[in-house]
Amino acid sequence: xxxxxxxxxxxxxxxxxxxxxxMRYDAMQHEMDSRFExxxxxxxxxxxxxxxxxxxMNEIRAQLGTQRGEFATAERVEALRTELRTxxxxxxxxxxxxxxxxxxxxxxxxxxxxxxLDEYKKSREIIDQRYDTxxxxxxxxxxxxxxxxxxxxxxxxxxxxxxxxxxxLILHH
Numbered sequence: 001x002x003x004x005x006x007x008x009x010x011x012x013x014x015x016x017x018x019x020x021x022x023m024r025y026d027a028m029q030h031e032m033d034s035r036f037e038x039x040x041x042x043x044x045x046x047x048x049x050x051x052x053x054x055x056x057m058n059e060i061r062a063q064l065g066t067q068r069g070e071f072a073t074a075e076r077v078e079a080l081r082t083e084l085r086t087x088x089x090x091x092x093x094x095x096x097x098x099x100x101x102x103x104x105x106x107x108x109x110x111x112x113x114x115x116x117l118d119e120y121k122k123s124r125e126i127i128d129q130r131y132d133t134x135x136x137x138x139x140x141x142x143x144x145x146x147x148x149x150x151x152x153x154x155x156x157x158x159x160x161x162x163x164x165x166x167x168x169l170i171l172h173h
Contacts, residue, residue, distance in 0.1 A: 072080070
C-alpha cells in the first residue's frame with residue numbers, strides 16, 4: 001500500500017514535497033480507480049440480477065394481467081352473492097309453499113280415502129244385509145219347496161197308487 005514513507009525511508013531518501021504529493025495523488029487515484037471499477041462491476045452484477053428479477057416480475061405481472069381478466073371483480077362477486085341470496089330466499093319460500101301444497105294434497109287425499117273407506121263400509125253393510133236377506137229368503141223358499149215336494153210327492157204317490165189300482169181292477173176284472 002502506498003502511504004506515508006516510514007521514518008527510515010525518510011532519512012535515507014529525500015523526496016521533494018511536490019513529487020510526494022504527486023505520488024500520493026497517483027496512488028490515491030489508482031486506489032479510487034480500483035474501487036470505482038470494483039463498484040462498477042458490483043453495480044453491473046446487481047443490475048444483471050435486478051434485470052433477472054425484473055424479468056421474473058414482468059412474467060408474473062403478465063400472468064396476473066392475463067388472469068385479471070379471468071377473475072371476478074369485488075363488485076361482481078358481491079352482485080353474485082346478492083343474487084344467490086335472493087335465489088336461496090325464493091327457494092326457501094318455494095320450499096315452504098311446496099311443503100304446504102304437499103301437506104294440503106296429502107290431507108285432501110286422506111279425506112278422499114276416508115270418504116271412500118266410509119262408503120265402502122256402508123256399501124259392505126248393505127251388501128251383507130242383502131246377502132243375509134237373500135239367504136233367509138232362499139232358506140224359506142227351500143223349506144217351502146221341501147214341504148211342497150213332500151206334499152206333491154205324496155200326491156203323486158197317491159195318484160200312482162190310484163192308477164195302479166184302476167189298472168189292476170181293469171185287467172183283473
